Amino acid sequence: MLPNVYTPGQIPRILAGRKADLRRIEDRLARVSTYGELAGPLLVFHAPRGIGKTSLLRAAQRKADQLGFATAWTSCSRDRPVLAEVVDSVGRALERIDAVPDPTRWRGRLERVTLEVGVPGAKVQAEIARRDTPRPTAPIGALESLLHDAATMTRARGGAGLLLLIDELHAASAVDLAVILNVLQNLDGERERNPLAAVAAGLPVTPEALTRAATFGERSSFVALDLLPDEDARAALVDPAAEAGVAWTPRALSAVVEEARGYPYLLQLIGSTTWDAATPEAGTTLDMSDLRRGLPEAREQLTSMHRARWGAASALEQEFLRAMAATGLDNVTRAAIAAGMGQDSRSISVPRERLIDKGVIEPVGHGLVRFTLPGFGAFVRGLDDA
Ligand SMILES: Nc1ncnc2c1ncn2[C@@H]1O[C@H](COP(=O)(O)OP(=O)(O)OP(=O)(O)O)[C@@H](O)[C@H]1O
Ligand SMILES: [Mg+2]
Structure with missing residues (x-):
């Protein structure tokens, strides 16, 4: 192996x-x-x-x-x-x-x-x-x-x-x-x-x-530094495998690239769990069935990261995150979050700064913020259904 x-x-x-x-x-x-x-x-x-x-x-x-x-x-x-x-x-x-x-x-x-x-x-x-x-x-x-x-x-x-x-x-x-x-x-x-x-x-x-x-x-x-464009995302998966004599089918490769959305950590994570599911040898080609077996583990990992970030947030910060997630948008305005929290937009500065310091959200200019971890918004929205 x-x-x-x-x-x-x-x-x-x-x-x-x-x-x-x-x-x-x-x-x-x-x-x-x-x-x-x-x-x-x-x-x-x-x-x-x-x-x-x-x-x-x-x-x-x-x-x-x-x-x-x-x-x-x-x-x-x-x-x-x-x-x-x-x-x-x-x-x-x-x-x-x-x-x-x-x-x-x-x-x-x-x-x-x-x-x-x-x-x-x-x-x-x-x-x-x-x-x-x-x-x-x-x-x-x-x-x-x-x-x-x-x-x-x-x-x-x-x-x-x-x-x-x-x-x-x-x-x-x-x-x-x-x-x-x-x-x-x-x-x-x-x-x-x-x-x-x-x-x-x-x-x-x-x-x-x-x-x-x-x-x-x-x-x-x-x-x-931005997300990796598709071509580089493919290289992140293909090149290290090729060194070991392992390849990817084009279909599996595209599926990983789509799932990871250019986020380098996710590319490595999904690559890694797929590899473990496949236990490849030199000459193996990783395909959709390997990916299907590897993906749940990667998603589980990502969910634990979401859970850890949520758990580390104070009650007020969680309220902020809920209001932000509820908009369903990638980049969210201060006004939209304040409205969701039923607050004045100046009074949400403290949780905003704290969440930025913790790396849970990041400013993207003009007072807008977004989640730093892919899927975090969906995770927070899912909490209400649970
Ligand atoms: N250009 C790249 N090609 C392949 N893998 C990459 C690339 N950049 C980052 N990675 C992978 O993505 C993950 C995160 O990378 P890294 O630790 O360098 O990010 P970071 O921006 O320093 O994150 P943090 O802010 O948490 O320190 C690692 O698993 C790394 O292997
Ligand atoms: Mg770093």
Whole structure:
């Protein structure tokens, strides 16, 4: 029996599509390695959960590793100090590629910078606001010189430069975002001395959060990641299977693509349950009967995700979700939800913000919101029938 080639919830074996997005990143890598300079402002990919942000960033990291970059990966979380994690990841990235001449001194340096970026947020915010500070604010100055040194050390050792990858950027505090943006802006002031690039990913609130953190945050390059078009959705199913000598019938393939609606997580999930139902060997072709046996398991999984999200919502949030689902629309206006809840449209802000923070719904511009997980609206409507 062949091991399952699909990866629901994990980095895919083969990244389908995303060619233009990878090219954007590769352009920046080329600028760093060719000219030894800082490549552009922060590049930020944003999308709801399960669309493939982490997968894209990991593919970029693999590419950069091959090109001789030191690649520092940080995943932001509300419970951990983001800047300290950036420092730690930069430290390890250089050690991985043997770019550290004196490891003991390097460790000491990292410890000092970690202390400096640990300065309480309120103090940093006040200093950033006071534009006339004679010295750079401690965390900014410390992180700035660390990134400069890390990038030049990499290059001195024959490497291409430093690639900073920051995932879940929306989870960083406003102060941490402000520090990161200020550091990159300062490094850009002496672009030719700083061979590095910074690429980040986050939920759809990320652009707004960056712009709020620092006015020049809006000069970051924002790229929305979308659902996979049909052709790429097919590739997500066909390519990993082909590597194992397994094929799909055109009919089964189309049926999965239709069911998953371009949602990468669902493609992997249905691919995976179909594979398990079929227990294929090299030379097997997955067909409609395999899919029919695999699909209930995938739907069951999706329903548990719906149930978990529903269960994690407060009574007021559930009321909000019901009103939203009742419209039967993909993109729902604030007014329609407020009307459904029998409320004034200004007074629904709290549950709205909370649900966006939890990633259950996302803003799609002009005050409209939509569910982030396919089928969630139908699930909520079904609750009333049960
Ligand atoms: N381009 C792609 N080709 C094939 N599979 C993909 C692709 N992008 C994402 N996937 C699959 O979709 C699922 C979600 O991907 P990923 O974790 O990268 O999404 P995400 O946007 O980072 O989600 P989250 O916001 O929850 O972190 C994974 O199972 C992954 O294997
Ligand atoms: Mg992710």
